[in-house]
Amino acid sequence: MTNNKENIHLVAPRSHVSQEMREARHSHKGMVFWLTGLSGAGKSTLAHTAELMLFEKGYNIVVLDGDAIRTGLCNDLCFSPEDRQENNRRIAELAKILVRNATICLCAFISPSETARKNAKDIIGEEFFKEVFISCSSEECERRDVKGFYKKARTGEIKNYTGVSSNYEAPTNPDLIIVTENKTVTENTNELFEFIVAHTKNLELEISS
Template identity: 55%
Template sequence: MENSEKNVCRYRGHVSREDRERQNRHKAAVFWFTGLSGAGKSTIAHGVEKLLFDLGVKCVVFDGDNLRHGLCGDLGFSDEDRAENVRRIAEVAKLFVENSIVCLCAFISPSESVRARVKEIVGEYDFYEIYVKCPVGVCEERDTKGYYKKARAGIIKNYTGISAPYEEPRFPALKVETAGIEVNDSVLDVFSFIMSKVKRT
């Protein structure tokens, strides 16, 4: 149904995104971390957030693990539910970006089509895909949440990398490999990339 048929229309406020970006002294964008469970998305996103915060950059982390309790608490892990999970986050991130907040989104988001949908919702200009790359064997060894063990035992079904596919991004804006790399080095790599995109020129 078209919005005009639903009788919903937008109210335009007096403060533009540009006004907010000028006041914040930085631009906003969505940095979308994708990669296997245990690859390092949360670790890097939160590490970068702290560095950005300390510099006065307005930022927020949306982490798959946290949002499944509330906003997406009704969703499971079927293909449809994963797509809906990511769609909601993309819409929320878009709202934040329009309010000049840098968004760091950490979601496995295993399929090309789901990530393409995020890009479409957020808008190509504001969207940067960061591929946190790590071999599944290393992620499994880390097994930070014990989920790989459960997936191997068949207790968790449809587990990305074990019993469900992960499609590597073909053209990520940034790729960071985390196997055998110090956390701090990965955080600094991503931090520099993000700063280069959000600093005002």
């Protein structure tokens, strides 16, 4: 990896279109909603379902999904603690760019480490970051696992699998907790949808209109 000291001469150009101008165009603020939880908890399902609901309402929104990122931007990384940290750092840097362009960004990643999630929050900026814990018991996650990844992890066929051979640190103070095993996808998605809408309102636009 390149040493940051070698990049000291780099100066990022300033856009002629400000974040405020973009937010005025879309009538909402850019914000990251970081969905964390075990594999099978329902992160991707909720993110993509909420994405469609928001898109149909005219929101500028995108989902960054763990599997999609792993097959592209982060296909050079493995699942060691160090690579997981780097995976989350790259996602956070991408999400930061999207937020500054007035995009609502739903990040659906296991992101098992409290430290990695805090680093993501620091990169993106506290005012643009909401942590959403998608809570589900490991037993229920394994029951939902039609691909058999949990079973393969327990037999040692898959290494460093979160919730089996690799630890998951649940958030200690998330902005929202959605418990997925007791409610329907529709109920859980509506809860996420309402939370997103409430935290992306551009109050300055409402006051001036």
